[in-house]
Amino acid sequence: MGFIPISINEYIKTHLKNNPSESEKELRKRLNSALSDYNKEIKCSCGNDIWVIGSAAAGNSCFTCITGERIPTDDYEIESAIKKRENRKGHRHIDEMDPSEIHGFFMTMDMK
Numbered sequence: 885m886g887f888i889p890i891s892i893n894e895y896i897k898t899h900l901k902n903n904p905s906e907s908e909k910e911l912r913k914r915l916n917s918a919l920s921d922y923n924k925e926i927k928c929s930c931g932n933d934i935w936v937i938g939s940a941a942a943g944n945s946c947f948t949c950i951t952g953e954r955i956p957t958d959d960y961e962i963e964s965a966i967k968k969r970e971n972r973k974g975h976r977h978i979d980e981m982d983p984s985e986i987h988g989f990f991m992t993m994d995m996k
Contacts, residue, residue, distance in 0.1 A: 887961035892916070895937065895960055914940040915962070922965050936962045 890898070892915055900908055918939040928934050932946035937960055942950050947959065 887956045887959055887966055889963035889966045890960045891963055892919070895962065898960075911940070918944065919962055919965065933965075936965045 892912070895915070896908060896911055899911060900906060915936065918934065918936045921939070921944055922934050922936050926934060926944055928944065928946035928949050930946060930949055932948065934944045935947040935950060935956075938947060938950040939945055947956050948954055951959075
C-alpha cells in the first residue's frame with residue numbers, strides 16, 4: 885500500500901481529462917506551490933507531511949486530514965515527493981511498522 889507515483893505533467897493530463905473545465909495553468913500553479921511547500925518541509929496542522937496533490941486542491945494538509953483515511957491505497961502523489969519520503973531513514977508510519985519495533989507508549993483512538 886502507499887501512494888502511486890506520478891509526474892506533475894502526467895497528473896495534470898489525467899486530472900484535466902476528468903475535470904475539463906479546470907484551468908491547466910491554475911492547476912499547475914497550485915501543484916508547483918504545494919510541491920514547493922512540501923520541499924520547504926511545511927507540515928500539515930497535525931504535524932504530518934503534506935500530501936502535494938491533495939494540498940493543491942484543499943490547502944496544505946496531509947492525506948489523512950484531507951481524506952479521513954489513514955493510509956493511501958490507490959491515490960496519486962507527485963513522484964519527487966515520494967522519493968523524498970523514501971530517502972528519509974527511520975521515518976515510517978506507525979501502522980506500517982512491525983509492532984516489535986515500536987518502543988514507547990502510543991495512544992490509539994480506542995484509548996481516548
